[in-house]
Amino acid sequence: MTKILTVAELALREILRRRSVLVILTLLPLAFYFSRRGDHLGQSIRFVCLGIGWALSTAALFAGSAARGIEPRLRLSGYRPHHLHLGRLVALWTVGVGLSVPYFALIRFDQHDVRYGAIALIMALTVAVAAPFGLALSAVLPRELEGTLVLLTVVGLQMIMDPAGTASRLLPFWFSREIGTYAIDHTDDGYLTRGLVHGIVLTLALTALVAVASGIRLRQRSHLRFM
Structure with missing residues (x-):
């Protein structure tokens, strides 16, 4: 547990070091919110949640890319792969909570x-x-550029695809539409249940994917060349 918290502290310092990026990511959900506040209050809530997701995903993308240089040294110091990716997740979840609380207060x-x-x-x-x-x-x-383009594509699809369609359920933030409908339109508990199940399953699946992908990458030795 100590090693996980150490990695989390390192990740937090790396994220906080990018002050200009943090300011932009913090204000991004606010722009999403006010873009719809004037005429569509319900959509403004959905959009601010989507903005939080986009901002935190971008911060996670940068944090993961920045950690590539230090990970081999931490491995040599006795850190296991799960220490590294769980530590970064703890740091990012902490940043996400800090980002979400002011926006929840705004909606409240x-x-x-x-x-x-x-x-x-x-x-x-x-x-x-x-x-x-x-x-x-x-x-x-x-590369960060490729990841950023994928994020832009996902957020764009999240905005334009029919949320009632089957394909839209493959998008990472589909649950926000279901629970948002329950919260804003006062629908039945079915929307809440579907959204909750989708969010939990996706969190577990993505966390497992991070663990597998990180483990494979850390076992590679790109600096070695066999003759």
Whole structure:
């Protein structure tokens, strides 16, 4: 546990070192929120949650890419692969909670006649999913630019695809639409259940993908060349 917390501290320092990026990522959900606040209050809540997911996924992508240089040295110091990826997840989840709390407070005082507990659940699941999603992209894709393009594609599809379609359920933040409908439109518990199951399953699947991809990468020895 100590090693996981040590890695989490290192990851937090690396994230906080990019102050300009942090400012942009912090303000991104706010832009999403006010883009729809004037005429579509319900959509403004969905958009701010999507903005939080995009911001945290981007931060996770950068954190995973930045960790590539230090990971071999930590491995030589006795750190296991699960120490590394779990430590980064703890750091990113901490950042996600810090990012979500002010936006939940904004919705709490700016919106009325909505189920605030369900909105808090959306944000919690968004943080839970976005962190391993960004780390999975950084583990699978070798460059930040490629991962950023994938994130842009995912967010674009999340906005334009019919959420009632089967294909849209493959998107990482589909649960936010289901729980958001329950919270804003006061629908039955079926929306809440579907969204909760989707978010939990996706969090577990993405975390497992990060573990597998990180383990494979850390076993590689790219600096060795066999003659």
